Amino acid sequence: xxxxFEKIGGDAAVNAAVDIFYRKVLADDSIxxxxxxxxxxxxxxxxxAFLTMAFGGPNNYxxxxxxxxxxxxxxxxxxxxxxxxxxxxxxxxxxxxxxxADLIGEVMxxxxxxxxxxxxx
Amino acid sequence: MPEIIYQGKAYPCxxxxxxxxxxRRNGIEVPYSCCAGACHTCMLHCLKGEVSERSxxxxxxxxxxxxxxxxxxxxxxxxxxxxxxxxxxxYVSARLVEKEQLSPTVWRFRLEAAVPIYYHxxxxxxxxxxxxxxxxxxxxxxxxxxxxxxxxxxxxxxxxMSHWLIDHFSVGMHIEIEGPNGHCxxxxxxxxxPLIMVGxxxxxxxLVGILRDALHQGHRGPIHLYHGVRTHDELYLHESLLAMAxxxxxxxxxxxxxxxxxxxxxxxxxxxxxxLGEHPDLKGWRVFLCGAPEMVxxxxxxxxxxxxxxxxxxxxxFTTPEH
Ligand code: FES
Numbered sequence: 317x318x319x320x321f322e323k324i325g326g327d328a329a330v331n332a333a334v335d336i337f338y339r340k341v342l343a344d345d346s347i348x349x350x351x352x353x354x355x356x357x358x359x360x361x362x363x364x365a366f367l368t369m370a371f372g373g374p375n376n377y378x379x380x381x382x383x384x385x386x387x388x389x390x391x392x393x394x395x396x397x398x399x400x401x402x403x404x405x406x407x408x409x410x411x412x413x414x415x416x417a418d419l420i421g422e423v424m425x426x427x428x429x430x431x432x433x434x435x436x437x
Numbered sequence: 438m439p440e441i442i443y444q445g446k447a448y449p450c451x452x453x454x455x456x457x458x459x460x461r462r463n464g465i466e467v468p469y470s471c472c473a474g475a476c477h478t479c480m481l482h483c484l485k486g487e488v489s490e491r492s493x494x495x496x497x498x499x500x501x502x503x504x505x506x507x508x509x510x511x512x513x514x515x516x517x518x519x520x521x522x523x524x525x526x527x528y529v530s531a532r533l534v535e536k537e538q539l540s541p542t543v544w545r546f547r548l549e550a551a552v553p554i555y556y557h558x559x560x561x562x563x564x565x566x567x568x569x570x571x572x573x574x575x576x577x578x579x580x581x582x583x584x585x586x587x588x589x590x591x592x593x594x595x596x597x598m599s600h601w602l603i604d605h606f607s608v609g610m611h612i613e614i615e616g617p618n619g620h621c622x623x624x625x626x627x628x629x630x631p632l633i634m635v636g637x638x639x640x641x642x643x644l645v646g647i648l649r650d651a652l653h654q655g656h657r658g659p660i661h662l663y664h665g666v667r668t669h670d671e672l673y674l675h676e677s678l679l680a681m682a683x684x685x686x687x688x689x690x691x692x693x694x695x696x697x698x699x700x701x702x703x704x705x706x707x708x709x710x711x712x713l714g715e716h717p718d719l720k721g722w723r724v725f726l727c728g729a730p731e732m733v734x735x736x737x738x739x740x741x742x743x744x745x746x747x748x749x750x751x752x753x754x755f756t757t758p759e760h
Contacts, residue, residue, distance in 0.1 A: 334747075338741075338747070339741060339742060339744075
């Protein structure tokens with residue numbers, strides 16, 4: 317049985333997705349300020365780590381890391397609407413890359429499972 | 438938590454702190470600049486213990502063996518004893534062989550290093566004068582074509598190093614140099630790809646090096662170079678860039694003047710705005726940015742949104758070539 321990560325295409329698929337995904341996020345004025353930073357390369361690397369996790373691939377993220385990383389953003393007003401907007405961009409990215417619908421469903425379920433940690437609830 | 442031993446005293450680290458953070462939190466003055474692993478100003482010597490691979494990634498093998506590392510890139514996992522680097526290991530002497538004024542504000546310096554320096558066009562050197570001031574300057578020369586190391590220095594009102602270089606550093610004198618550093622360079626293997634380069638002020642220096650390197654390596658795709666200045670007399674390589682564009686039909690030189698009425702053949706406005714306006718779709722392009730930090734940051738984002746892949750946008754984290 318291959319994993320979700322392998323079925324989607326592994327590291328190559330993450331690489332294909334990360335530019336498209338991060339571009340969508342930055343172009344969305346309702347959320348881009350949370351991602352605006354002087355160090356775009358570091359931010360890009362974080363988006364890649366997030367996608368790797370959402371694809372069910374190897375990652376070093378824990379719920380505690382998620383909480384810690386997002387706490388400053390929650391303090392700045394990060395809420396469920398923002399979370400949903402990011403999730404929407406993830407879905408659109410996968411559709412653009414012609415990932416089969418059932419796999420998109422699995423990815424979205426993993427991403428959704430991080431919501432409480434991301435929003436520090 | 439691990440501890441950092443410096444000059445016989447132990448300083449406990451906080452979670453996720455780099456060696457540089459811990460020392461600075463304790464009021465110890467370690468030189469640093471970019472905090473991004475690019476400028477190498479924060480290099481330290483590890484006397485005892487182990488440092489992370491990441492903190493040594495970019496160092497020359499000789500320095501790695503001596504256990505030098507970048508303090509801003511090292512989150513220690515165990516106790517380490519550190520010291521400031523020995524200057525003899527890191528810096529080499531270079532002699533000034535030529536100094537020429539290119540514009541009202543920009544001078545060209547040609548240096549001869551005491552030992553050969555192996556570099557790529559577009560990388561930068563750290564210069565240290567007798568007073569111990571250290572500043573980074575990009576290389577405009579090409580290792581296999583030019584005999585000397587070429588740097589462009591612009592007189593900055595508050596830049597004490599630029600004043601010193603321009604007013605006091607004269608032909609025959611020596612200065613200490615360290616390098617090369619940086620990743621903003623031409624990579625071969627894709628000679629057809631279009632390149633776009635945007636540089637403000639002496640941010641032109643590394644771009645000229647990269648442009649010449651690309652041609653030298655047989656690049657065939659279009660190369661657009663945008664040089665942005667405030668007044669037209671700051672277009673300090675105008676004639677030679679015009680000549681280069683004449684000689685190579687894939688080279689396009691755009692001289693952009695933002696401050697005064699541009700004369701014939703020049704474009705009015707900021708270089709980055711003009712470049713992105715003329716090339717709204719950068720999918721598949723390689724992008725090189727150098728100059729004022731705000732310009733580099735904004736243009737990096739705009740180029741990415743315009744379709745350039747993040748890995749195809751080169752700009753050193755060290756983005757203040759003008760001191
Ligand atoms: S401050 Fe560490 S490399 Fe620049």
